[in-house]
């Protein structure tokens with residue numbers, strides 16, 4: 001159940017994407033996000049989705065694993081769809097009481113949902129194929145110029161990697177505590193919403209205590225190994241771009257340019273009108 | 281009222297690269313009133329095995345029965361809703377009858393007071409107030425907690441005391457089987473003997489069956505009547521401590537050992553001392569030596 005949530009988790013496999021420099025992947029993800037917001041039509045998103053599918057294939061991560069991990073955004077997705085459907089004004093298709101559904105509403109809802117799904121899958125591909133350690137390293141290197149204007153780049157990336165590392169630990173802990181309380185007859189699955197919320201107290205209290213305890217232990221462990229921030233810290237593995245990174249960057253560039261061009265494709269509504277126009 | 285496992289296997293994360301066969305074709309019976317020790321190297325599947333006894337994880341393959349009744353299979357032709365209800369009810373009754381104390385159980389305390397925390401289990405069983413209060417007092421005495429600790433916060437107690445509270449919380453459900461996962465991990469020798477001694481006495485007095493997972497060969501030799509040795513998800517030995525510890529060589533290969541006194545006994549025997557039986561404890565060794573030198 002809880003183990004199904006895979007936000008920010010690493011999936012170990014032996015693929016080209018896994019071997020890419022984390023910086024390449026960070027840049028790629030960033031470009032992908034930007035381009036998602038520049039794409040105007042459903043066609044563009046469909047092409048972006050197709051490209052993403054190719055990348056998923058290349059990572060050797062089973063698609064079902066990725067999709068299963070996105071369960072937590074389903075609610076957000078529903079909200080987006082429903083709100084867009086009801087709020088966008090335009091040609092009215094259905095009208096029941098104060099609820100009106102418009103042609104534009106449906107179009108926007110579909111568009112937004114697609115964009116959200118692509119966004120989340122794109123970002124999770126990044127964390128699925130990059131270990132937290134690599135991710136931090138990459139981020140730190142990319143943001144290095146900001147150090148000049150006194151941005152604590154190292155600390156920010158360290159916090160991020162610790163946060164990422166803590167997700168599976170806390171999940172495991174939650175699983176363990178839930179099991180232990182179930183062994184004492186706690187019931188998390190039945191009852192009203194209020195009862196279920198109350199049933200979570202025996203899980204939340206030990207979980208919070210344990211999170212603090214673990215944070216404390218981690219701090220001690222880091223200090224015991226003489227961690228004192230960025231100053232004078234060297235790396236065992238310096239990041240270095242390989243040939244495949246240059247190729248990947250080229251692919252990113254071409255891909256993004258191509259996706260940007262989809263702005264000039266006729267929109268799906270135009271196609272629809274054009275086709276229906278043929279018959280009238 | 282035995283617990284039977286029939287050809288049980290369990291796989292974590294099936295279908296993923298991290299998939300792990302934690303148990304492989306395990307068949308076992310835990311009888312009533314028995315004191316069983318489970319030993320095995322880290323990662324051999326002990327915790328997985330005992331979580332199964334209590335219905336917290338469902339075998340990937342095979343069947344598990346309590347009192348001849350399967351944990352998970354129901355008569356054909358039940359409707360989905362009915363099935364769900366029946367399953368929940370059965371698990372509830374299993375968890376009442378098979379009490380499980382996790383490793384580091386003190387990490388699961390959450391209530392404001394010791395008494396309330398112990399009452400959590402019986403309250404979930406839906407018992408009346410007076411009954412719960414009586415059980416809290418009774419179980420605190422069983423694990424050796426002074427009554428004046430009742431109104432204290434569990435977080436103010438020492439590690440050993442917290443653990444006793446957690447054990448009392450499971451005992452309060454009055455299980456027929458008490459399953460303990462390394463109840464003495466991280467305790468000092470006195471705390472360890474305190475807890476295990478009390479559990480042994482409890483077992484003798486109330487005839488509750490105890491299943492004890494432990495890394496200490498001394499402890500299992502001293503307190504249990506039967507030892508099950510798990511190796512990489514399979515049962516390698518199952519028998520009386522004396523029988524199991526005769527296989528010193530194999531146990532060592534499994535990353536385990538034998539009690540120090542047993543080891544000493546074997547060595548003395550090699551040197552030609554006429555010791556007969558496998559020796560398990562200091563007392564037995566003393567007795568045997570006395571016999572040899574007839575004093």
Ligand SMILES: Nc1ncnc2c1ncn2[C@@H]1O[C@H](COP(=O)(O)OP(=O)(O)OP(=O)(O)O)[C@@H](O)[C@H]1O
Pocket residue numbers: 292293300301302320321322323324325326327328329
């Ligand atoms: N929640 C889990 N998810 C994935 N794998 C697990 C999980 N729990 C245990 N395992 C794996 O299953 C195997 C058996 O684990 P188990 O906890 O049963 O061992 P154990 O005998 O209790 O060890 P220990 O003596 O260290 O407590 C181990 O290899 C472990 O890595």
Ligand SMILES: [Mg+2]
Pocket residue numbers: 326327328383461
């Ligand atoms: Mg264990």
